[in-house]
Amino acid sequence: MEFGILTxxxxxxxxxxxxxxYFNLLFCVILFFIGLxxxxxxxxxxxxxxGIEVIAKGITLALISASNARNCIFxxxxxxxxxxxxxxxxxxxxxxxxxxxYRHTGSLDVKKLTKLKG
Amino acid sequence: xxxxxxxxxCALVIFSILAxxxxxxxxxxxxxxxxxxxxxxxxxxxxxxxxxxxxxxVVAGLITVLFVxxxxxxxGEADVFESKLPTIIFPLFFxxxxxIDILIMWVLLSKFPxxxxxxxxxxxxxxxxxxxxxxxxxxxxxIIFAGVFSVLALFRKKDKNG
Numbered sequence: 001m002e003f004g005i006l007t008x009x010x011x012x013x014x015x016x017x018x019x020x021x022y023f024n025l026l027f028c029v030i031l032f033f034i035g036l037x038x039x040x041x042x043x044x045x046x047x048x049x050x051g052i053e054v055i056a057k058g059i060t061l062a063l064i065s066a067s068n069a070r071n072c073i074f075x076x077x078x079x080x081x082x083x084x085x086x087x088x089x090x091x092x093x094x095x096x097x098x099x100x101x102y103r104h105t106g107s108l109d110v111k112k113l114t115k116l117k118g
Numbered sequence: 119x120x121x122x123x124x125x126x127x128c129a130l131v132i133f134s135i136l137a138x139x140x141x142x143x144x145x146x147x148x149x150x151x152x153x154x155x156x157x158x159x160x161x162x163x164x165x166x167x168x169x170x171x172x173x174x175x176v177v178a179g180l181i182t183v184l185f186v187x188x189x190x191x192x193x194g195e196a197d198v199f200e201s202k203l204p205t206i207i208f209p210l211f212f213x214x215x216x217x218i219d220i221l222i223m224w225v226l227l228s229k230f231p232x233x234x235x236x237x238x239x240x241x242x243x244x245x246x247x248x249x250x251x252x253x254x255x256x257x258x259x260x261i262i263f264a265g266v267f268s269v270l271a272l273f274r275k276k277d278k279n280g
Contacts, residue, residue: 021233026223027127031134033215038138041204046143046188050150053181054134057157060173061130068164070236074246077169081247082254084172089265091181095188096272102192109198 024065031058045098045108049091056087123163130156135212139205147185154178168243 031054038051060080067076098108105112133153140146154177161170239246248255 022223022227022230024127026219027131029219030131030216033212033219034131034134034138037204037208037211042138043200044143044198046185046192047138047146047200050137050146050185053150053177054137054153057130057134057153060169061157061160064161064164064166064169066233068166069233072236072239073164073166074239074241074243075251077166077243078247078251078254080166080169081172082251082258084169084176085258086261088176088180089261091184092265093268093272095184096269099188099191100272107198108192 021065021069024061028058028062028065031055031061043110045101045110046095048110049094049098052094053087053091056083059083119163123160126156126159126163129153130160135208139208141200143189144186147182147189150185151178151182154182168247 035051035053035055035058038054039048042048042051060083063080063083064073064076067073067079101113102108130153133149133156137146137149137153140149154173158170158173158178161167161173
């Protein structure tokens with residue numbers, strides 16, 4: 001896979017989007033913004049976790065696109081697999097906590113967690 | 119090929135936006151699953167086959183099942199009042215952010231040192247994953263055990279005597 005280049009031949013701009021790290025980085029940042037917006041604006045606990053998942057997608061895309069640009073895709077894949085395993089464990093524990101919060105308070109509203117008493 | 123890649127990237131962003139803006143939690147979880155599938159397609163375009171398979175099977179499969187199970191267990195009285203304002207002003211914020219981001223990246227494009235192509239990796243993915251990244255595997259095993267014990271502790275049955 002060739003590294004992304006911008007050339008001008010006969011008035012036509014040729015670009016290899018798949019290998020262009022900078023172009024992929026733009027989408028990584030967009031995904032990060034979407035996840036961050038969800039974390040800042042939503043009150044439902046499950047929605048907050050979905051926001052974290054969207055941020056995680058941006059991170060994995062950044063890892064793979066950087067390793068693709070640097071021609072070390074095996075190392076990038078190893079890092080992404082490690083990250084996905086950690087992500088699954090975090091989601092499992094977070095959802096277990098959410099279920100316990102629901103059983104305790106009867107709601108998934110994060111604002112009802114201001115008084116943390118047993 | 120380039121067009122399919124661009125369509126996959128746009129679909130990833132669109133389904134991620136739907137996942138955070140949809141009011142119905144089940145539809146939001148399914149949108150997240152669709153975003154994971156398109157991310158796996160993007161990984162396949164970049165020849166990251168193992169990462170793509172992991173993304174589809176674990177993130178699009180297992181995590182979606184976990185979300186759907188949790189939504190099923192917490193439905194009914196768990197309706198949280200969400201203000202409509204974030205949904206209404208999101209397109210404005212999104213367009214503003216993209217414009218600012220493109221401008222900043224355009225300015226930094228000439229100042230960033232180019233990401234040079236490194237020496238191609240030798241061997242196979244298995245050799246890199248099992249031999250060069252062995253400590254990552256040890257950490258993964260530790261994290262899995264920590265997750266399992268945490269979930270067991272959270273769902274522990276309480277004694278009648280307290």
